[in-house]
Amino acid sequence: MPAAARPNTKPPVAPRDAAPRVAAAPAKRRAGRPATAVLDQAVITSAALQLIGKSGYDGLTMAALARSLNVAPSALYNHVASKRDVLVLVEDHLAALVDVSAFGAEPWDEAVRRWAWSYRDVFSKHTPLIPVIAVLPVTDAPQTLAMYEAVSQGLREAGFPEERIISSIVALESFIFGSAFDVTAPADIFDPGSMAESTPSFTAAVRSLAEQGHEKPADAAFSLGLEALISGLGALRR
Amino acid sequence: MPAAARPNTKPPVAPRDAAPRVAAAPAKRRAGRPATAVLDQAVITSAALQLIGKSGYDGLTMAALARSLNVAPSALYNHVASKRDVLVLVEDHLAALVDVSAFGAEPWDEAVRRWAWSYRDVFSKHTPLIPVIAVLPVTDAPQTLAMYEAVSQGLREAGFPEERIISSIVALESFIFGSAFDVTAPADIFDPGSMAESTPSFTAAVRSLAEQGHEKPADAAFSLGLEALISGLGALRR
DNA sequence: ACCACTAAATGAATGCCATTCATTTATGAT
DNA sequence: ATCATAAATGAATGGCATTCATTTAGTGGT
Helix, strand or coil, rough: CCCCCCCCCCCCCCCCCCCCCCCCCCCCCCCCCCCCCCHHHHHHHHHHHHHHHHHCCCCCCCCCHHHHCCCCCCHCCCCCCHHHHHHHHHHHHHHHHCCCCCCEEECHHHHHHHHHHHHHHHHCCCCHHHHCCCCCHHCHHHHHHHHHHHHHHHHHHHHCHHHHHHEEEEEEHHHHHHHHHHHCCCCCCCCCCHHHHHHHHHHHHHHHHHHCCCCCCHHHHHHHHHHHHHHEEEECCC | CCCCCCCCCCCCCCCCCCCCCCCCCCCCCCCCCCCCCCCHHHHHHHHHHHHHHHCCCHHHCCHHHHCCCCHHHHHHHCCCCCCCHHHHHHHHHHHHHCCCEEHHHHHHHHHHHHHHHHHHHHHCCCCCHHHHHHCCCHHCHHHHHHHHHHHHHHHCCCCCCHHHHHHHHHHHHHHHHHHHHCCCCCCCCCCCCCHHCCCHHHHHHHHHHHCCCCHHHHHHHHHHHHHHHHHHHHHHCC
């Protein structure tokens, strides 16, 4: 406990509006409860999303977020407990963008396909959220939970045995999260450079893919793995 | 450009060893090139691993790393360009721990199985590295590249068409990385809590897994997905 | 009408963090 | 001997999330 100097412990010292304010900027609010509240979780979420869009996740700081809302950083903490909370809010917002509409309207395999591609595409732009989502209790993210419900129901109607439904979803989701990272990898990530001679099989495989493949490599791998998973998991149905 | 005060610009002021040193701590080194260098990338890597083992990734800071080596934080920057470099060194060290010995000694599917389980187990204790690895050019990580070479060669000998080898590896690796996160998730991550009534299919599936499953849920999902991938990808062989 | 309470803001302070830089000193090469 | 270089130091910078005492404005109770 350092307990050095304590803040604000000076008398009001009121700068009593005696000084002639010429045109002093947009008149910074002073302390105190505002007439109508400016912050809530919804506006924080949407400001965070805009900020991420403009400056990426490196630009998402509590200070920058507060600035974009014309508010002091400390004000945010009346509505979220931590920066992680902000990330959870963003995550749950994105979950609502994932397309589950094919469940119930298309054959189960096609529904899984559309869901998986959509899920990957949404989160490939938000990979820093993945470590957060992956360990997030579903209770804390209602939209995410709604997505799971749609998928669970789809798999059940397709004849998946009840006790394998969660494992199947987790397996698919793991693949999706891992694949989301790939999307953001640099194009030359597999260039062996000076090590080419010592890794002949790998080097040949990389070269062959570059010559043959027309799709983006991340898409080719995702398609390959997803189709393998769909047909492998499909064998579980009764 | 703040360009305020500049550092160290005082005369040597040498505390010429006149003061009687009673037993003054472990005699902090003063500046200047030491008789024999104490730091190199190998000792930094092993110190980082020890530190991670003791304090986790939150405890891995440049300051803590330097302290564990009895060195000033700035000294580290003579050997690595950034903290990210330290993470890359650690990652590549771990890659060497992944078991690829079954390639060439076992049937291809069994080799993939052992490799995948080993890979997941190693990195499930190091999930903060995953966002780094996933976008890391292979040239920067020789051990990782060696692992890819072993797997590539195994798949080629198993009859996988050259141009699908990389995609197959990427698909497997994506699944492995995603699954590594699952291992660290809290046990009750799927407890729908108060939302249970609004998510009947999901809730029933969770309950059913809890009743039926004996394995840890993350292991069940990994096993399910891995077997699906192995059999799905196996169909590519000629 | 008054009063107590509470919600929502401020801004100052804390203690971290990675990274940079001028400087010092020992060593090996010319 | 001289000199460039490698490898250390410690001070400084500018960030970061978070905490806290304080201020103010509404709300509900008597």
